[in-house]
Amino acid sequence: DAKTTQPTSMDCAEGRAANLPCNHSTISGNEYVYWYRQIHSQGPQYIIHGLKNNETNEMASLIITEDRKSSTLILPHATLRDTAVYYCIVSSPGNQFYFGTGTSLTVIP
Amino acid sequence: GAVVSQHPSWVICKSGTSVKIECRSLDFQATTMFWYRQFPKQSLMLMATSNEGSKATYEQGVEKDKFLINHASLTLSTLTVTSAHPEDSSFYICSATGQVDQPQHFGDGTRLSIL
Numbered sequence: 001d002a003k004t005t006q007p008t009s010m011d012c013a014e015g016r017a018a019n020l021p022c023n024h025s026t027i028s029g030n031e032y033v034y035w036y037r038q039i040h041s042q043g044p045q046y047i048i049h050g051l052k053n054n055e056t057n058e059m060a061s062l063i064i065t066e067d068r069k070s071s072t073l074i075l076p077h078a079t080l081r082d083t084a085v086y087y088c089i090v091s092s093p094g095n096q097f098y099f100g101t102g103t104s105l106t107v108i109p
Numbered sequence: 110g111a112v113v114s115q116h117p118s119w120v121i122c123k124s125g126t127s128v129k130i131e132c133r134s135l136d137f138q139a140t141t142m143f144w145y146r147q148f149p150k151q152s153l154m155l156m157a158t159s160n161e162g163s164k165a166t167y168e169q170g171v172e173k174d175k176f177l178i179n180h181a182s183l184t185l186s187t188l189t190v191t192s193a194h195p196e197d198s199s200f201y202i203c204s205a206t207g208q209v210d211q212p213q214h215f216g217d218g219t220r221l222s223i224l
Contacts, residue, residue, distance in 0.1 A: 002152075034212055034213075036215075038153075041200075041218070041220070042217050042218065043113075043115070043202050043204075043215035043216050043217045043218045044153070044204075044215045045215070046111075046212050046213070046214060046215075049212050087152070087153075093209045093210050093211075094140075094141060094206060094209040096143065096155055096158055097143070097153075097155065097204075097213060098155060099145075099152045099153040099154070099155075100152060101152050102152060
């Protein structure tokens with residue numbers, strides 16, 4: 001079963017930052033937080049992952065709370081192409097992913 | 110890098126036939142591959158985990174005799190849906206991972222329609 005909870009849906013104005021929260025209160029010490037997104041009828045696209053430190057790449061930033069019980073994915077300047085379902089997953093490296101329901105993000109012009 | 114290719118992307122078959130779906134890692138060696146199924150407006154559901162050279166491990170409720178998985182090389186895994194019926198119609202997605210600290214990378218999925 002999925003170990004994460006996310007809001008069902010969110011809206012964000014184009015050009016603004018999109019902040020997507022994820023709760024994972026039962027995360028284990030060796031489990032990472034992974035973020036993926038899925039655009040309709042495609043496979044999930046990897047965005048970013050982290051263990052306990054904040055991470056940033058060309059797509060997004062990942063902020064993990066000190067107790068690791070929650071995290072936030074930040075898309076700094078949302079575009080219409082960022083409209084997708086975003087999944088937060090916790091798992092040990094190399095292990096199975098159990099997807100939750102994700103957050104459907106709609107970027108509004 | 111880390112490209113996973115899935116073939117075919119779309120297939121329509123008559124009820125009772127068997128369908129094979131291929132999943133290839135194009136630029137890395139995939140020690141582990143995963144197969145998922147996704148119904149409309151639902152999330153991905155893990156079906157099985159496949160390690161190269163070993164028998165696949167199936168999730169509870171997934172019929173291993175119906176969904177045959179072969180992972181004969183470090184770059185190829187196949188899922189065969191045997192004696193497919195309309196209720197097997199779904200979006201099938203594979204993912205692959207190589208080194209233990211590498212995240213899973215997903216294929217673009219195969220849409221299977223059984224008439």
